[in-house]
Amino acid sequence: MPNSDASFDSIIVGAGFAGLYALHRLRGLGQSVRAFETGSGVGGTWYWNRYPGARCDVESMQYSYQFSDELAQEWSWTERYAAQPEILRYANHVADRFDLKKDIQFNTKITSAHYDETTGLWTVTTEGGERFTARYLIMATGCLSATNFPAIKGRESFAGATYHTSRWPHEGVNFTGKRVGIIGTGSSAVQSIPLIAREAKHLFVFQRTPTYSIPAHNKPLDPEEEQRIKSDYRGFRARIAQLAFDVDGEFSDTLTLSVNEAERRRVYDARWSYGRLSWLGAFGDLITDFKANETGQQYIRNKINEIVKDPQVAEALMPNHAVGTKRLCIDTGYYETFNRPNVTLVDLRRTPIDEIVTEGVRTSDRLYELDALIFATGFDAMTGALNRIDIRGVKGRALKDAWAAGPKTYLGVATAGFPNLFMIAAGPGSPGVLSNMIPSIEQHVNFITQIMAHMAERQLSRIEATEEAQETWVQHVNEVAAPTLFPSTNSWYVGANIPGKPRIFMPYIGGYPVYVEKCKDVASKNYEGFALSGSNRQV
Ligand code: NA7
Numbered sequence: 001m002p003n004s005d006a007s008f009d010s011i012i013v014g015a016g017f018a019g020l021y022a023l024h025r026l027r028g029l030g031q032s033v034r035a036f037e038t039g040s041g042v043g044g045t046w047y048w049n050r051y052p053g054a055r056c057d058v059e060s061m062q063y064s065y066q067f068s069d070e071l072a073q074e075w076s077w078t079e080r081y082a083a084q085p086e087i088l089r090y091a092n093h094v095a096d097r098f099d100l101k102k103d104i105q106f107n108t109k110i111t112s113a114h115y116d117e118t119t120g121l122w123t124v125t126t127e128g129g130e131r132f133t134a135r136y137l138i139m140a141t142g143c144l145s146a147t148n149f150p151a152i153k154g155r156e157s158f159a160g161a162t163y164h165t166s167r168w169p170h171e172g173v174n175f176t177g178k179r180v181g182i183i184g185t186g187s188s189a190v191q192s193i194p195l196i197a198r199e200a201k202h203l204f205v206f207q208r209t210p211t212y213s214i215p216a217h218n219k220p221l222d223p224e225e226e227q228r229i230k231s232d233y234r235g236f237r238a239r240i241a242q243l244a245f246d247v248d249g250e251f252s253d254t255l256t257l258s259v260n261e262a263e264r265r266r267v268y269d270a271r272w273s274y275g276r277l278s279w280l281g282a283f284g285d286l287i288t289d290f291k292a293n294e295t296g297q298q299y300i301r302n303k304i305n306e307i308v309k310d311p312q313v314a315e316a317l318m319p320n321h322a323v324g325t326k327r328l329c330i331d332t333g334y335y336e337t338f339n340r341p342n343v344t345l346v347d348l349r350r351t352p353i354d355e356i357v358t359e360g361v362r363t364s365d366r367l368y369e370l371d372a373l374i375f376a377t378g379f380d381a382m383t384g385a386l387n388r389i390d391i392r393g394v395k396g397r398a399l400k401d402a403w404a405a406g407p408k409t410y411l412g413v414a415t416a417g418f419p420n421l422f423m424i425a426a427g428p429g430s431p432g433v434l435s436n437m438i439p440s441i442e443q444h445v446n447f448i449t450q451i452m453a454h455m456a457e458r459q460l461s462r463i464e465a466t467e468e469a470q471e472t473w474v475q476h477v478n479e480v481a482a483p484t485l486f487p488s489t490n491s492w493y494v495g496a497n498i499p500g501k502p503r504i505f506m507p508y509i510g511g512y513p514v515y516v517e518k519c520k521d522v523a524s525k526n527y528e529g530f531a532l533s534g535s536n537r538q539v
Contacts (some may be wrong), residue, residue, distance in 0.1 A: 002130055004131040005132055006132050006136065007032075008119075008132065008135075009026070009031035009032045009033060009134060009136065010022075010026045010031050010033045010034070010134050011036065011122065011124055011132060011134035011136070011137055011138065012033060012035035012036070012138040012140050013035075013124070013139050013140060013141050014035070014042060014139070014141045015044065015095075015100075015106075016044015016046070016047070016091070016104055016140060017043075017044060017105045017441050018043055018142070018424035018426070018444075019035050019037070019138075019140035019424075020035075020042060020098075021026065021067065021442060021445045022035075022138050022445045024067075024299075025446070026136075026452070027103070029452060030042075031452070033103055034103055034134075035104040035105070036108045036109075036110050037104055037106050037107075037108065037109070038108065038109040039106065039115050040086075040107050041092070041106065042092060042095045043087070043091035043319060044091075044145065045144065046084050046087040046088045047088060048166050048167060048168075049084060049166050049168065050084055050164040050168035051168045051191070051374075051376075051426060052195035052196055053083075053192045053194065054083065054084035054168075054188070055081050055082065055084065055218070056193070057187070057216075057277055058277070058436050058437070059075065059080055059081060059248065060079060060082035060086075061083065061221070061225075061229050061236075061440075062237075063438055064077075066233070066234070066237050066442060068461055069233070069234070071094065071097065071401065072233050073230055073233070074102040075093065076091060076221075077226070078221060079219070079221055080216075080218050080219050081330070089204075095393065101507075108126050108130075109124055109127040110124050110125070110389055111125055111127050111389060112389060112392075113125075113137055113389060114392045115353070115393045115394065115419060115420075115421070117395075119133075120461055120462055121134065121135060122134050122136070123518055124137070136422070136452065137421045137422070138424060139386060139421065139423045139424065139426075140426075141385035141389075141423075142426055143379075143382045143385075143426035143433050144166075144378075144381055144492075145166075145379065146379055146384025146385040147167060147380075148378050148379050148497060149164065150183075150377050152183075152353055152356055153355040153356065154355040154357055157356060157357055158357070158358065158370070159358045160370055160371045160373060161358070161371070161372045161373075163372065163374045163375065164375040164377070165188035165189070165375070165376045166379065170230060171317050171539045173372070174425060175200040176194055176199055176200075177230075179200070179202045179204070179360075179369060179372075180196060180201075180202070180204070180372045181203075181204045181360060181370040181372070181373045181374065182196065182374040183361075183377055184206070184207075184208065184375065184376035185209065185211045185328055185505055186211065186326075186327070186377075186378050188376045188378070190211055190213050190329040190331045190334045192374075192376065193343075194331070194333040194336070194337045196374070197340055197343050201342065202343065203343045203344070204368050204370065205338075205346060206361060206363075207316070207317075207345060207347060208349065209319065209321070209326070209490075210316070210317050210318055210348075211319060211326070212297070212300050212302075212328055213328070213331040213334050214329075214330055214331070214424065215275070215332070216275045216330040216331060216332055218275075218407075225274050226462075240246050240436070241439065242513050243512070243513075244511045244512060245431075245434055246276075246439050246440065246513075247277060247436045249276050249279070250278060251278065251281035251284075252267075252281060252283055254284055255283060255292065256283035256285055256286060256288075256289070256293075256295055256296075257291065264299075265299070267283070268296065268299045275294070277330060280296075280324045281302065281422055282296070282324070286323075287484050287485055287486065288485065290322060293323060296323045297320070297322070300323060301319075304335050304374070304512075307335040308335055309339050310338075310339075313338050313345050314338075316349075317335060317345065321343055321490075322488070322489055324485075325485050325486045325488070325489035325493075326491040327491070327493075330484070346361075346363060351366075352364055356539050358371070360373070360424045368389070369492045377497075380498050380501070381433070381492040381493070381506070382427070382432075382433070382506045383403060383428060383495070383501075386423070387399065387403070391421070393417045393418035393419065394417045394419065395417075396465075397417055399415070402415065402417055403502075404416075407427075407428035407429070407471065407506065408428075408429075408474050409423070409427045409430070409465070409474070410429075410469050410530070411473060411515075411518065411519060412428060412430020412432065412444075412468040413430065414428060414464070415465060415470065416464065416466060417464070418464070419462050420462060420463060422444075422448045423444075424441055424444045424445060424448075425437060425440040425441040425443075428477075428506035429468050429473060429474065429506070429507075429508055430444070430505070430507070430508055431507060431508045431509075431510075431511075432508075433493070433507050434507045434508070434509055435512045436512075440512070446520055447519050447523070448496050450523060451527060451530075454527065455532065460534045461533070462531075462532070462534070463530050463531070464530065465529060465530055466529055468529075469529025476510070477508050477510075478504075478505070480508070480509050481505040481509050484509060486505050486509065493505055493507060
């Protein structure tokens with residue numbers, strides 16, 4: 001046994017929704033478990049992303065746990081799309097209700113995790129130098145959690161206040177009377193820009209790639225709808241779990257170009273008025289056929305033209321990539337905000353940023369003097385949170401090296417050469433980011449809980465994805481992505497936002513129900529594709 005401060009059956013890294021549920025279930029197996037969390041509280045994404053307007057883009061009645069009927073019945077959401085403070089309250093409610101916090105070590109960053117083949121144990125080390133060992137290592141580190149600060153020349157030299165949307169001060173920020181700059185126009189910017197614009201003296205939006213966004217039509221949750229859903233919550237969830245992304249909506253099979261323009265417009269209009277990510281389900285071939293997709297692109301570009309009064313600004317706001325291949329945004333007054341006299345759009349395609357200087361941001365044509373600068377520049381998605389920890393598996397091989405040419409996993413939960421390590425709903429090759437995250441988390445945690453129960457019954461102590469099963473899965477992940485328009489767009493789905501990151505379409509897009517069936521099938525065949533053994537002595 002290595003020299004360590006304490007030993008557990010399982011160590012969980014992260015106390016967001018994945019870490020919380022993993023802790024609950026593994027404790028239920030009778031395991032000793034400790035979770036480690038960098039933040040001072042639970043909630044993960046919803047702990048960190050406190051920027052103005054932060055809100056989930058999946059409706060609140062769907063974005064919640066389903067493992068406890070009592071929990072599902074007793075919790076009431078106030079809005080159709082829940083805002084960050086309410087989701088964070090929910091995470092705390094769950095942690096308190098199931099008495100989880102006592103097994104979470106907060107304010108503790110894990111810097112390394114090394115596997116020892118002789119003992120069959122993982123040793124994790126904290127930033128403070130503590131060491132802990134465990135048989136199982138559960139990486140509940142999230143898929144959009146490793147902050148991306150772009151390497152813009154002079155970034156450190158700005159004299160004013162600097163923020164990143166995903167590391168927002170807990171006490172909030174008052175921009176009244178300030179000249180504010182925001183770099184980025186992804187989902188976080190789309191949500192925060194309308195609110196910051198109302199407060200700031202002037203807001204300068206530095207846009208590299210324009211964004212497609214549809215109105216969320218957020219509103220207070222209708223108590224009657226809540227009751228209707230709660231009267232058969234399980235049935236409601238089961239129906240949605242049969243849909244491609246495990247998110248409610250209508251997904252039409254009709255081919256886009258098989259209907260005339262007036263009919264297409266009627267369909268798009270209806271979905272625009274309803275406000276859901278499933279706007280993309282308007283036609284069956286929208287994300288596979290560029291000509292079909294162009295009709296959706298043009299529809300949103302026309303909307304931008306209608307909403308934004310200055311034709312030059314409207315033009316600059318118009319995206320031209322395939323709609324849906326970067327995360328579609330849903331907003332409250334995003335394009336409208338550019339009609340405000342105190343908002344300036346800076347089109348970085350025409351005038352790129354040269355450098356950040358003491359006074360503000362200098363583009364190729366002028367200096368924008370600022371009091372505050374916000375980075376809404378996203379994340380090193382999916383692999384970032386894992387690769388920022390020094391994870392070493394069999395023969396001391398680093399995960400970073402194993403994934404140097406691109407991440408490889410089996411089912412998105414495990415990777416060959418890293419025994420007893422599981423990734424929850426964030427691993428490349430899992431539906432994670434293309435699905436309803438909380439149900440996906442539950443499905444993964446349930447899967448690994450069953451694996452561990454299976455192993456305990458048979459006195460097995462080591463499980464590892466085989467290279468062969470991994471190769472087959474990676475091939476399948478690529479095969480289902482290839483016919484779609486996703487791989488061709490520069491997005492965080494393919495790692496294009498991080499210079500030097502291998503270009504691989506990371507999420508599994510074969511459909512959530514297909515994926516769940518695959519996991520069930522693997523389990524029914526004694527965890528086919530995993531090598532199980534009992535050669536290591538128990539903790
Ligand atoms: P995103 O969606 O990754 O957006 C980041 C934005 O920052 C995007 O517009 C980027 O432009 C922009 N960016 C990144 N680096 C730069 C540099 N160097 N210069 C200018 N602009 C830059 O992150 P979010 O936080 O908004 O949302 C993440 C997810 O959270 C979202 O998809 C939802 O699923 C929830 P680019 O497009 O790369 O040209």
